[in-house]
Amino acid sequence: MAGRTGAKVDQIICTVDVVLLTLKEDQLMVALLKRNREPYKNVLALPGGYIHAEDMDARDAALRVLKDKTGIDTPYLEQLATFSGPARDPRGWSVSIAYYALVSIDVIEKSGHPDVALKSVDQPLNLPFDHKTIVDTAVARLRSKSQYSSLPCYLAGENFTLPQLQRVYEVLMGESLNKVSFRRKMTEMDMLEPVEGAFTSTGAHRPAQLYQLKPEFRRQLTLLERGL
Amino acid sequence: MAGRTGAKVDQIICTVDVVLLTLKEDQLMVALLKRNREPYKNVLALPGGYIHAEDMDARDAALRVLKDKTGIDTPYLEQLATFSGPARDPRGWSVSIAYYALVSIDVIEKSGHPDVALKSVDQPLNLPFDHKTIVDTAVARLRSKSQYSSLPCYLAGENFTLPQLQRVYEVLMGESLNKVSFRRKMTEMDMLEPVEGAFTSTGAHRPAQLYQLKPEFRRQLTLLERGL
DNA sequence: ATAATAGTGTCTTTTAGACAGTATTCA
DNA sequence: TGAATACTGTCTAAAAGACACTATTAT
Numbered sequence: 001m002a003g004r005t006g007a008k009v010d011q012i013i014c015t016v017d018v019v020l021l022t023l024k025e026d027q028l029m030v031a032l033l034k035r036n037r038e039p040y041k042n043v044l045a046l047p048g049g050y051i052h053a054e055d056m057d058a059r060d061a062a063l064r065v066l067k068d069k070t071g072i073d074t075p076y077l078e079q080l081a082t083f084s085g086p087a088r089d090p091r092g093w094s095v096s097i098a099y100y101a102l103v104s105i106d107v108i109e110k111s112g113h114p115d116v117a118l119k120s121v122d123q124p125l126n127l128p129f130d131h132k133t134i135v136d137t138a139v140a141r142l143r144s145k146s147q148y149s150s151l152p153c154y155l156a157g158e159n160f161t162l163p164q165l166q167r168v169y170e171v172l173m174g175e176s177l178n179k180v181s182f183r184r185k186m187t188e189m190d191m192l193e194p195v196e197g198a199f200t201s202t203g204a205h206r207p208a209q210l211y212q213l214k215p216e217f218r219r220q221l222t223l224l225e226r227g228l
Numbered sequence: 229m230a231g232r233t234g235a236k237v238d239q240i241i242c243t244v245d246v247v248l249l250t251l252k253e254d255q256l257m258v259a260l261l262k263r264n265r266e267p268y269k270n271v272l273a274l275p276g277g278y279i280h281a282e283d284m285d286a287r288d289a290a291l292r293v294l295k296d297k298t299g300i301d302t303p304y305l306e307q308l309a310t311f312s313g314p315a316r317d318p319r320g321w322s323v324s325i326a327y328y329a330l331v332s333i334d335v336i337e338k339s340g341h342p343d344v345a346l347k348s349v350d351q352p353l354n355l356p357f358d359h360k361t362i363v364d365t366a367v368a369r370l371r372s373k374s375q376y377s378s379l380p381c382y383l384a385g386e387n388f389t390l391p392q393l394q395r396v397y398e399v400l401m402g403e404s405l406n407k408v409s410f411r412r413k414m415t416e417m418d419m420l421e422p423v424e425g426a427f428t429s430t431g432a433h434r435p436a437q438l439y440q441l442k443p444e445f446r447r448q449l450t451l452l453e454r455g456l
Numbered sequence: 457a458t459a460a461t462a463g464t465g466t467c468t469t470t471t472a473g474a475c476a477g478t479a480t481t482c483a
Numbered sequence: 484t485g486a487a488t489a490c491t492g493t494c495t496a497a498a499a500g501a502c503a504c505t506a507t508t509a510t
Contacts, residue, residue, distance in 0.1 A: 432459065
């Protein structure tokens with residue numbers, strides 16, 4: 001209440017961290033990188049970095065960090081939450097504005113950065129700072145939003161069949177879905193269009209139609225009135 | 229890529245802002261205060277302030293700022309989003325971790341801080357910094373969460389009747405609700421308990437039963453599988 | 457008694473899910 | 484032709500909504 005000097009106010013460390021998520025073999029994976037500086041040098045952690053004065057905002061910083069450290073331009077990046085406190089970083093009172101990004105596994109494999117390590121979010125992760133909390137928050141957010149939005153489509157890649165997309169939703173939601181209802185919902189969302197040319201490579205059975213997001217939905221979520 | 233000096237990295241201004249929302253006469257209101265310092269001295273703005281080194285985290289700072297500036301201990305405070313950039317504050321590159329709080333109108337009127345100005349969020353607001361964006365984001369979040377959660381209960385106060393609570397939901401959702409369905413949902417949520425003693429003061433008609441949140445739901449949201 | 461709002465029972469409509477049928481491919 | 488998966492039609496079950504009826508109060 002009485003006159004604070006504000007002496008330490010300016011010394012807060014401001015960073016961004018990115019939780020890059022993808023789906024590999026029906027498992028939700030997070031992308032980690034070995035840190036090339038202290039603290040925690042050579043330890044696997046989320047891609048992150050300081051905000052620069054040249055960044056237009058924190059989102060811009062997150063896109064820059066992701067591009068610089070993994071080579072990836074993500075089609076979907078959303079602010080997750082901000083994590084803060086005096087103890088989360090040994091360098092001092094810090095703030096991390098965390099974002100999460102969703103890409104298909106192809107995007108990571110074609111990124112040309114072979115040092116990106118993918119770890120399943122369902123197995124124990126030992127991460128520095130409070131990165132475990134950040135990852136858990138991102139996974140919870142993704143799983144929650146999968147209930148009533150088109151978010152999982154960003155994990156499915158450019159082209160996908162309806163059975164493949166249903167599998168993505170099932171992995172994220174952790175339950176099997178009714179095929180007829182799932183297709184009714186996709187029709188209701190009206191965001192997919194068939195790609196001419198079926199998906200034949202799967203074997204001795206009827207091939208499935210390939211779909212893609214309609215252009216107007218490439219970078220914009222669709223929400224459902226009622227879930228699933 | 230090549231060696232950055234990081235010269236300006238530490239000069240980011242770190243603040244918290246609180247969007248305190250309440251319901252008055254069927255209108256959603258935001259609490260504003262006249263700023264007592266430059267920039268924008270004497271202009272109505274969101275309660276906010278610097279993060280202090282003594283704060284345990286940004287949430288703690290938000291609770292402190294709200295208590296100091298309005299005298300209010302809020303039962304519900306949630307992180308909204310973080311707003312950042314070089315231009316939002318004339319003092320320089322800044323980060324504001326924004327929170328939103330929900331209280332009943334009684335809490336504000338009994339706070340003993342008569343300088344709290346309540347403005348309808350539906351009428352044009354001319355606010356400094358990017359506070360208009362922050363308020364709009366908070367209102368959108370509240371309205372969205374009202375579709376499928378118990379969030380509106382925090383605006384209804386300690387005790388309320390079901391017709392009153394339904395009215396709160398209707399104001400937030402911007403549509404009238406089916407009485408039978410609304411009551412079915414409240415029963416399904418199983419978070420209310422009747423208070424012995426009916427609500428008589430309303431006039432020449434049957435009094436309504438007063439309810440309160442069950443203790444275990446006082447500070448914890450309930451989510452619905454399907455909305456409304 | 458009347459007016460006004462609270463609260464409930466029940467029927468109709470809408471939405472979700474089960475299930476089984478047809479379709480198409482490869483071996 | 485059989486096995487495998489894609490896709491669809493249709494019936495059943497569950498949820499939401501409409502509507503009307505009863506309940507309780509003050510005047």
